[in-house]
Each structure stands twice: as structure tokens, then as C-alpha cells.
Amino acid sequence: xxxxxxxxxxxxxxxxxxxxxxxxxxxxxxxxxxxxxxxxxxxxxxxxxxxxxxxxxxxxxxxxxxxxxxxxxxxxxxxxxxxxxxxxxxxxxxxxxxxxxxxxxxxxxxxxxxxxxxxxxxxxxxxxxxxxxxxxxxxxxxxxxxxxxxxxxxxxxxxxxxxxxxxxxxxxxxxxxxxxxxxxxxxxxxxxxxxxxxxxxxxxxxxxxxxxxxxxxxxxxxxxxxxxxxxxxxxxxxxxxxxxxxxxxxxxxxxxxxxxxxxxxxxxxxxxxxxxxxxxxxxxxxxxxxxxxxxxxxxxxxxxxxxxxxxxxxxxxxxxxxxxxxxxxxxxxxxxxxxxxxxxxxxxxxxxxxxxxxxxxxxxxxxxxxxxxxxxxxxxxxxxxxxxxxxxxxxxxxxxxxxxxxxxxxxxxxxxxxxxxxxxxxxxxxxxx
Amino acid sequence: xxxxxxxxxxxxxxxxxxxxxxxxxxxxxxxxxxxxxxxxxxxxxxxxxxxxxxxxxxxxxxxxxxxxxxxxxxxxxxxxxxxxxxxxxxxxxxxxxxxxxxxxxxxxxxxxxxxxxxxxxxxxxxxxxxxxxxxxxxxxxxx
Numbered sequence: 001x002x003x004x005x006x007x008x009x010x011x012x013x014x015x016x017x018x019x020x021x022x023x024x025x026x027x028x029x030x031x032x033x034x035x036x037x038x039x040x041x042x043x044x045x046x047x048x049x050x051x052x053x054x055x056x057x058x059x060x061x062x063x064x065x066x067x068x069x070x071x072x073x074x075x076x077x078x079x080x081x082x083x084x085x086x087x088x089x090x091x092x093x094x095x096x097x098x099x100x101x102x103x104x105x106x107x108x109x110x111x112x113x114x115x116x117x118x119x120x121x122x123x124x125x126x127x128x129x130x131x132x133x134x135x136x137x138x139x140x141x142x143x144x145x146x147x148x149x150x151x152x153x154x155x156x157x158x159x160x161x162x163x164x165x166x167x168x169x170x171x172x173x174x175x176x177x178x179x180x181x182x183x184x185x186x187x188x189x190x191x192x193x194x195x196x197x198x199x200x201x202x203x204x205x206x207x208x209x210x211x212x213x214x215x216x217x218x219x220x221x222x223x224x225x226x227x228x229x230x231x232x233x234x235x236x237x238x239x240x241x242x243x244x245x246x247x248x249x250x251x252x253x254x255x256x257x258x259x260x261x262x263x264x265x266x267x268x269x270x271x272x273x274x275x276x277x278x279x280x281x282x283x284x285x286x287x288x289x290x291x292x293x294x295x296x297x298x299x300x301x302x303x304x305x306x307x308x309x310x311x312x313x314x315x316x317x318x319x320x321x322x323x324x325x326x327x328x329x330x331x332x333x334x335x336x337x338x339x340x341x342x343x344x345x346x347x348x349x350x351x352x353x354x355x356x357x358x359x360x361x362x363x364x365x366x367x368x369x370x371x372x373x374x375x376x377x378x379x380x381x382x383x384x385x386x387x388x389x390x391x392x393x394x395x396x397x398x399x400x401x402x403x404x405x406x407x408x409x410x411x412x413x414x415x416x417x418x419x420x421x422x423x424x425x426x427x428x429x430x431x432x433x
Numbered sequence: 434x435x436x437x438x439x440x441x442x443x444x445x446x447x448x449x450x451x452x453x454x455x456x457x458x459x460x461x462x463x464x465x466x467x468x469x470x471x472x473x474x475x476x477x478x479x480x481x482x483x484x485x486x487x488x489x490x491x492x493x494x495x496x497x498x499x500x501x502x503x504x505x506x507x508x509x510x511x512x513x514x515x516x517x518x519x520x521x522x523x524x525x526x527x528x529x530x531x532x533x534x535x536x537x538x539x540x541x542x543x544x545x546x547x548x549x550x551x552x553x554x555x556x557x558x559x560x561x562x563x564x565x566x567x568x569x570x571x572x573x574x575x576x
Binding site for chain 2: 375377382387388409411412413415
């Protein structure tokens, strides 16, 4: 169902007028209340009065992740602390975490956009939503939880981990919608197979998978193994959390809820707007959020935007699946390599499970790329020749897609660490030298 | 007259082979014959044991990648040219031996050779044409 038809299906001309008004308001609130913006606007020689329409957005300055670090913990907030009713924070693997705050209205907005997300996947008040994203400072669990309640569905706040119990509740409570990371869904499939649970006997209809990069090939595998429709959802805590964009059942790009979160694509090198449909770095402006009226935030995610109206009836622009990040791109012997490319090659070579580890190291002055691939029972042969052939096929395919040679090593199943949350796929040993 | 052989995928890492044989030994599985094919980064261990089904279940439970393969075991005279006669017959029939390994019976007068063919049924026909009997599973398991 379309949760908010008025806004999700709004005439594009009307939508742009609304975005223009909202942008001017957001720019004012940011400029007046957050010293960082006063400084950034001044550096660009721009004031909120320069914003007459949504097209003027390119006059505004960019913000980046480091701005949040410098503002730690609360200096990005545009409202007094007594108006903040919730904080979340991203995992700070390097240094301090990124802290975000929400007013009561922000929480309601967030619940709505997460409800829209569930609606995109066919969710209705009749549904049973199992939230297997982590609860806590991470936005995934509580965000989708509030969305499920706003939709009027029955929410199971299971949180991440405890796979056997996840499966038991799916069976006993009749879960129809599943929210978790794509790699965790495959772990659930593995555990179900070990426990002799058949997904065909369950009531699952749709899975809402996000919080880590995944591929079309992985989608096919998830849909087959979990017997559901697997949708890609997108969000980040700096913007709001999950509920920024979601695929609909057409599975042709993710509808950006752009009456609240305005997307742009820029050239990551120059900062200039990319041509329509061109790939580049995704940038978001929060038009309506009170606590953090985020202006032109550079997500570092690489994608493109599609303007054509979707068959589902929603008029919002759709972003393509994120194919990489400006910062997880590996540069190996001068060649740009995204882990997502490696994953899609492995999936393409028939039968290979997407359990792999990319190891980049130096041999003398040369970068060496090694890809460790688990040998599943499906691809195992007791003849050396067959396994060597498999290696060769992966090798040839890798070379043609990546444009460089990789050493393929076959390893025993389960020898690569399984994740409950985000998958660790890359070890760059060059950093440690 | 086919014999069940267990194949296990092994990384070339310290202690992998010891781990498997200990696991089987502790469960009372007796290894009748084995061969290890190795490459620079992995190996395939092939085993014939007294109880293939339970060994297979045991290894699967321990999360090894395993498969069950039909092989043919024959006795060849433990004398010069004994194996060559058999191989000639396969060559004349246009059959390719995927791999083979041999061991000597405890009694000592005959050698047992284990063959892996793409087409096991056809191999058995070739053997019966030249009057060589393939060993039954029970015979091999109780060697």
C-alpha cells in the first residue's frame, strides 16, 4: 500500500515548489541556530535569502562526516537540548561516534518514512513485522520499529542475533515482514537449513534489507532461500536512519522520500552536480527535520537518480542500488576496485556462496589482491581438476570485471567469520605495514 | 560392486589432517584406505572406511565439506604387469581413469587398487569382460 499518497504521488511541479519552500526554511533554521552553518554559509558568501527555489540548493555549502565529529556531542543541534527527545549514534570505529538528535516531531516524521518503507514492500496493518536489526544507539532497530507501529502492523522487537529464536518466532507468530541486514538473512537461511526449517512453510512475504552494501546476485539467492521478496532499503543516521529511501515491489530503484530528504548527485572530485542519470556521490539535505536541519551532506555513497515515474504510481525520484562508497573503494595497483564488484563475480560463477574475504597486501612494492572463497558442498568435487577449473573460472571472470589479476584461494566452509551485523569483507594489510 | 568413498575438502593448514583422523578415530571409525591429493593451497582427502554413512554424518556435523563418491576396487596380482593388464583393458574400452590409489592386502599376496571413473557401470562391464572381479563393499570394508 502507499502509506501517504498525497506526498508519495505528488505532482512533480508541486513537489518542487514544496521542496523550495522547505529548503528556504531549513536553511534559515540552520543558519540562525548552528554556528557551523553560519561559518560555512559565510565562507560561500551565501545567506538563506539567496534561496528562492529548490534549484538554488547548489549555492549552499556541503557538510561532511567530520563536521559531526567536530561537533561532538551536541553542536549540530539547531534546537535547545530540552526539545530533544532521543539521541542515536553510529558505531565509532575510528574515534568518537557520530551523534544525532531528534525532536518529538522528528521522531514522528521518522516513524512515517519508515512506515512508507514498509508500505513500499506491500505492508499493511494486517502484517506482522519482525525487527532483526539491532536495538540501541544504532538507528536500524528502533527506526523500523516505530515505522511498523505507525503503519499499524504488529511489531516483534526481536533485535539482532539469536537466530534459532528468530526462526521460532517467525514460525509461531506468523511473521510476514522481516527487517535485517542482507548478510544476516543468509545466516538465518543457514541456521534454518541446519534446523530443518522450510521457509516455504513460513508466511514471510517481504524482507527489508539495508545497512550494508549488497548485490543483485545476492538478492536472487536471498529470495530463493528465504522464499520472500527482498527489497533494498536505504538510510543513514546523519539523515535520519532507515526510512530515507526504499524499493517498492517493482524492484527498480529506491524511492527517495524527497518531500523530506532532498537528494543530489555530485561529482565527488569537483563537487559539481552530475548530469541527469549519471553516477556520482549521493548528497542529502533534510528539508523538515528540526533537531538537525542537515544541509547538503555528502554520504560518500555512489549511486545515480532516475526521474521517470515508477509503475507503482509513486512520483518520487529513485536512486539506484548503492554500488560502492567513495571511501571503501580499494585502489590496487592503481585500479579502482569495489568489493561489490568482487561479490557479483563470485555469485555469477555458478553455485559459489557469497562468503568471501578480500585480502590486499604488498609483495615488495606490488599490491597483491587475494580473494578467499569458501567451498560449499554444492561446488565441491572430489577431483582436483574440477576445483582447479573453478578457480580458473573465477580468475578469468575477475580479471575481466576488475581489470586486474587476483589470487583465488579456496578455503573450508565457515572458516570466514560470520557476522550478526555488518559483514567484514576486506582486510587491507597494506595499512598495517 | 561399487564401493563408497568419502572425499573431504582440506585447506593446506597445519593440523587439518590430524584433526579429521582424530575425529574419526574417537568415533570408532576405522580407515581402510586413504589417499591425499594436494595442490599448493588445498587438498582432497579420500577415505574408505568401515562405516561410510556414519563417518559422513560425523564429518558433516563437524562442518567439513564432504561428498560421497562411488569407486571401483579390484584385486590385482601382486606381480609385475598385474596392473598394466587391467589398465590396458580400460584403455582399449576408451575409458579415462580420473584417479587411482593402491594398497596391499594384509595377507600380502594381492594388491588392491581403487579406481575412480566417470562411468562406474561401464567400468564394471569392462572388468567382467576380462574376468576380473571388482571387490564388494563388504570385502573392502573388512580388509
